[in-house]
Amino acid sequence: MAARSLLPFSSPLLFASMSVFSALAFAQTPPALELYVDSETQQIFAEPGAGRVKLGTFQMVEPADAVTTVEPSTGLTQPEPAAEVAVGNNGLDVEGNNGFSMRLGGRMHADGSYSSDDNLLKRGTANDYEAVSGTEIRRGRLALRGTAYHDFDYIIEADFGGNKTSVKDLFLTYTGFDPLEITVGNQKHAMSMEIQESSNDIMFNERSLLSALTVPHFDRAIGVNLKSSGNDWSLQSGIYGDGMSSSGGGRDEGYGWGIRGTIAPINTEDRLVHLGANFGHREANEINSLSNSGSTAFRYETTNMSDLYLADTGALTNFESISLGIVEAAAKLGPLSIQSEYGQAKVDQVRVADLEFAAWYVQMGLSLTGESRVYRGSDGEFKRLRQNRLFAPAQGSWGAWELAVRLDQLDLEDGIVLGGRQRRASLNLNGYLNNNVRVLFGYSRAFDIENSPLTTLDGGEPEDIDILSVRTQWTF
Structure with missing residues (x-):
């Protein structure tokens, strides 16, 4: 009987265990x-x-492995940080965090001019010749400039002034070989302190008589320029073809080269001594003319719209090449600045005697409100002064005012070429209302006019001619 009690199902504990x-x-x-x-x-x-x-x-035989969700790849990199956009006195600036930047700027120069007694004749003819007085938009430019990939600087500038469209600066500069810069495109020749200075910064409504030698042949052209510079010096040289306006005409174009060096042994915020020298050469095209300017004439127009040329060689039909040397000097002492250049040109001609022309200027500026003109040693040039106060008469603030005087001379006479000789004295009062607006009031007198292509009605030399000019300048 006792053995029965050991059967499995008779044990409550075993039964419970089997159930579990x-x-x-x-x-x-x-x-x-x-x-x-x-x-x-x-x-x-x-x-x-x-x-x-x-x-x-x-x-189901085995539980499935845990599922991990994987985001599909788009093959795209993470988005770049947003660019910084700012609008100020320098125009519209877009600054990226990846080596790219862009600035949209421009300028407007609204001019008016008046010439005194200009009842003249073209020498040897009975044709009346009068200066044009009136108004014009001298310059109306838009410029896009910036940086790409850290080391490539660019500028694209178009001018809509004078009721026509033209391209000014259009070039690309590589700065990765510091301190060497390589510039390719339409650019200024490496010539003349005055030519290098922007029209936004010069102290007079018109450039000096020296520009009769520089602008026709050594202004802007398509080429390659090498430059190295420091805070107090600059050295650049380039080789250039024709300008953007050249039509070619199915002929080989002319070419030229230039070199300019500057040094500023004294260069502080209010003291400066600047010395410079430059030399340029230009060859005519295969028909002894200049495709970029359309004329081999050397001449100077009293204002941009006057159509009055008191000195003018006329087209030199035997023109072969021109060589131009210029020396320059400048100084600054607080609100006072002085600048001067002398240039001499040699014109080689085919089958006739060579020619020599010369020009110079001396100018002085004085800030009546105490500011100093800005000097950029790496370019060897003056920039406009920066006013200490804005033009706000209601608050008793009148901006900055500058008085400038200049004496210059041009000699276009040599051998049988009688292009004329003249001197000129100029006086300007310039008001800097803010960083973007400037007004210029100019007076100039052309005198000592000799062998001019123009004469009085009785055949004599032109009398002294007075010119009044005014400009409202807006830059951004």
């Missing part, structure tokens, strides 16, 4: 799943139905 193990085994056994397929649509169903055929009974 059975429950665990059942919990670990995955449930079976019957699947059916629709014979027409081939869709899978978990329940029987019309048109459905049983596929079988399915049971």
Whole structure:
């Protein structure tokens, strides 16, 4: 009897243990799943139905691995940080964080001029010759400049002044070989302090008589320029073809080269001594003319719109080449600045005697409100002065005012070429209303006029001629 008590199912503890193990085994056994397929649509169903055929009974053998969601790759890099955009007195600036920048700027020069007694004749003719007085938009420019890939600087500048469109600066500069800069495109020749200075910064409405030798042949042209500079010195040289306006005419164009060096042994905020020298040479095209200027004449117009040339050689039909040397000097002492250049040109001609022309100027500026003109040693040039106060009469502030005087001379006479000789004295009062607006009031007198292509009605030399000019300048 006692043995019966040892049977498995007679033990409550053993029965409870077996129940627990059975429950665990059942919990670990995955449930079976019957699947059916629709014979027409081939869709899978978990329940029987019309048109459905049983596929079988399915049971999960092992639990699936954990699923990790992976974002699909677009193949694109992360977006660049947003560019910084600013609008101020320098125009519209866009500055990126990746070596790119861009600035949109421009200028407007609205001019008016009046010439005194100009009842003249073209020498040797009975044709009346009068200066034009009136108004014009002398310059209306838009410029886009900036940097790409850290080391490439660019500028694109178009001029809409004078009721016509032309391209001024259009070039690319590589700065990665510091301190060497390589510039390719339409640019100024490496010549003359006055030519290098922007029309936004010069102290007079018109450039000096020296420009009769520089501008026609050594202003802007397409070429390659190498430059190296420091805070107090600069050295640059380039070789150039024709300018953007050259039509070519189916002929080989002319070419030229130039070199300019400057040094400022004294260069502080209010003291300066500047010395410079430059030399340039230009060859005519194959028909002894200059494609970029359309004329081999040396001449000077009293204002941009006057159409009055008191000195003019006329077109030199035997022109072959020109060589021009210039020496320059400048100084600054607080609000006082002085600047001067002397240039001499030699013109080689075919089958006739060579010619020599010369020009010079001396100018002085005095800030009546105490500011100094800005000098940039790396370019060897003056910039406009920066006023200490804005023009705001209601607050008792009148901006900055500058008085400038200049004496210059041009000699276009040599041998049988009588292009004339003249001197000129100029006086300017310039007001700097803010960083963007400047007004210029100018007076000049042309005197000592000799062998001019113009004469008085009785055949004599022109009398002294007075010219009044005014400009409103807006830059950004």
